[in-house]
Amino acid sequence: MIRRYFFTITVCAVSFCAVLAQSTQKPPLHGKHWMSITGKPLAATAGSMIFQQGGNAVDAACAMLAATCTMWDVLSWGGETQALIYNPINGKVLAINALGVAPSGATVSFFKDKGYAFPPEYGPLAAVTPGTPGGLCYMLAEYGTLSLEEVLAPAMEMARGYPIDAQTANSIERNKERIKEWPYSKAVFLPHAGGQREAPAAGEIFVQEDLLHTLDKMVEAEQEAIRQGKDRKEAIKAAQDRFYKGDIAEEFVRGSREQGGLITLEDLAGWEPIEEVPLHTTYKDIEVYKLQEWTQGPMLLQALNILENFDLQEMGYNSARYIHTIYQSMNLAFADRDFYYGDPYFSPESPIRGLLSKEYARARSKEIRQDKNDNRVMPGNPYAYEGKNNPYEALLKQRSHLTDTTIIDPEVKDFVPRHDAGRYIVDDERFYHAEISSVNGYQDRLYQDRLTRGTTSIVAADKEGWVVSVTPSGGWIPACIAGRTGIGMSQRMQSFVLDSILNPFNVVEPGKRPRVTLTPSLALKDGRPFLAFAVQGGDTQEQNLLQFFLNVVEFGMTVQQASEAANINSNQLWLSLGGIRFEDRMPRPGSILLRQDTKKEVIYELKKMGYEIQLGNRTSGPINAIFLDNEHGSFWGGSSNHGEDYGIGW
Template structure:
């Protein structure tokens, strides 16, 4: 039997319980590095950046300094949740008129690895700003980057799922003209499972960032290399675009679900999709329906379809267009949407949205002994992103600009210095009564992310599952998550483990279903991490953390 064909979850993994601090990520070396930073006196923010850098080394197939990052930070002293938007903007010369002159329209979009898809990489600034604003002050940025630098210089063994993703995306590194793509290959090929991979040029990039801060990335050698690489592939990014980039710190958005405050990053992120769906679902008796029953899945699918339809219509860069967040999160509006859900049929007439495309990202969570938490996400967008590697830099550039629309008048239409609709979203849960942290969590994976946020949260809140069990359960995904050229809100993929009778009932309800998605294709359903506080479920009356790590990834949760 080829066990990779199903990638079955045969072994039991207990929920981790620990006292002093915890890190949960998709790669065990990165998780260990985060724990080491906590033990050296760093706080959750310090450790998060060490993990982010380590994941750039070990999972360049998903993340890196050439991409974007967001975080939510919980300050246990003030009980306040802070938001950081580390997404980049389109080049100042990139106009719809320019694209139209080059023959690009909404029906004839530029390729996903074109230079026009490269927005300013926001991760480097986000890493620096996270340490500056939320860090302990006991460790420098250089301290947090040093473990990843050593990992890149000394080499690391490539893990199973990452090796598969590396092979799947390696063609981008071999594109004509992408001469530095070889830096992320081993003897001209993707490294295999267990191969030792080094990336000394990425280590040099990290050293420049550590020594010079944001200027070390957004000005000078690295900035010039980025502009040259983008230009070679048809883009128009300038040195001023990079020099002028800024991270923004924003108030997170939230909703209350049965006494629990659920927090997300505001638009241009799609976290509002998850909150809208939770508002719709709050009045249903989901527990009575039964976990992953046909009626339960149908109800969640319809709520998320409705929420996506609204998000696609409105979500964009709020500094450029008005996004009606208050209306979208209004409980009365949710009640109107709730009435559209039938028990007997799907509702395709309200489900049409934009094409859904796939993504690879890393999400991870950190909590420290002082009760602070950092919910962090970092991404290239589609795997290696564009796959374009700036000369002597050791990282690929994201293709986040592919998520703009080229439809004139749409809120998310491409425009100079504009942030695109963004898929990556971290999440948190706090007590509606006390403000105490209940969970720092997330599920990565393109448009799967709000769907994953809703599913794993309800696994815990409605069905009393601990964090590990909540992540282990099979999921659904609306849309063809890893098919770039097609996909709609009509289609539903069901993961291996959802029974045949449930599949049949959903088909009878009118859902277009692909059942039993297994093997490495499980990546469609995202990879999550959860750290919760207190006795289970959500009773913060002791000092323990409860943590889980997604079996769809190579990682683990570690505490001390």
């Protein structure tokens, strides 16, 4: 039997979990002193090294962030960092906004004149200013305990040379033709240029001399400041300034502009990370915290507010009714995300107070039909719940005609993740069969890449009470490296739109942050840390995290069970990444991904409701999570059973 350590749950849920406990592919992690989990085993080890040196969870999270960037775990040092931190000193959750901004010259007319419907996916024109170096320095200075030199030590050793993993090495080889477009990227990623395999082989020692020199310069700046009598915080800020205002910035800008980029020295010098008050809601007396509406994080809060109006336990885990209700709730929240979310530091001001009101959620919940999927779900009117008139009523009417997606192109229905071993198609006789050949081919592979375009996730906790959840990203392979810095530039510009009809809050503008998919999560119960959870995967992130949370809270799963449990993925949303045409990003109403072991009766019922069903081997996303077992004074860790995510506890 499973220990009932959350709260009283139904006999049905206990029975379900007792069966599931036998089937997890990875054991849960346990620790009493600390826990570190992230997307690469070596990076998790970096976090454990910092803990063993006496660092706290913030120190360890910063070390894991530095290591994952150095290992190119679908991100680089030139990307962006988003974090939630529980501070045990004051008992509050704080948010770190270390997302870069659109550079000077990044205007709607600039991109439209080049024929784009969205900013490009790759290359120097896809880059916002780097956010990760500043975000790491800020978190470490304000809430860590160690020096930058100590925290960067594992990453710097990796930059000197580490045995590259197969996933990264093979990604470089697959993307080598694009990498060759950028001279500095080619020099770093293709050590065997001209050979049959030009990328490093798995296990080969991968050396990054330019990146090592960049990190050395930051540590030098810290040490020089200490010699001048500066305190720890001031010394770390000196390292940050050398990156954004010194010789590192000069080389970054030179290398970027040489390759056609827009970032200027003024753009870098004027950027700073921001500490914010996070948004939150309550679900069954559990406080759930997310970042502000410059991310898609509030979408999870909206969905929870809607789902609070239904008896999910009574429906049963992944029954047809449950799946339908989850899908419809996400549809409503995604429709609002796609139109109302954007940088809160720019006008217009998002109606976030209305979007997160319980009254608005109750009204939205009544829009859900119980018998079929709603192909025409639209953004709601949150302004009414702020006592205001909606200034976008006319725009919304235009948008409803522009985005008529009631017809799904039969050639582009398949969206099973590429990591799945095979594709499964549901036939009309209530059975499914393996599809060996690629029917829809290249277009579907591109779409799935855009839907689930990855990042990494980091969670850490310690016995002093510090808890951290981070979802960094940007500068993924194939990355355009800026000069001799060794730093891959962000590709986050593509998350802007160029037309108000799609989202008037997220139109590109110099100095503005794009609305991103990146979304760490923290939850408190009885005022104490309860869960830290995060996941990679583009537009699927909030979908997977929503179901993970419900798996724990509604169905009593451990974090390991919940991270491996079968989820659903929806495509009824505007994609946030990839493609420069409207057609590349339009919603696919009714498209749903289920795990291949879904009961045939459930599949049949969903088909009757109008869903286009695909099946895959794994549908839960690479979730990383820590449960704070306050009853026993220990940690439970969960790390997904696919990908390379890994954790260590003590």
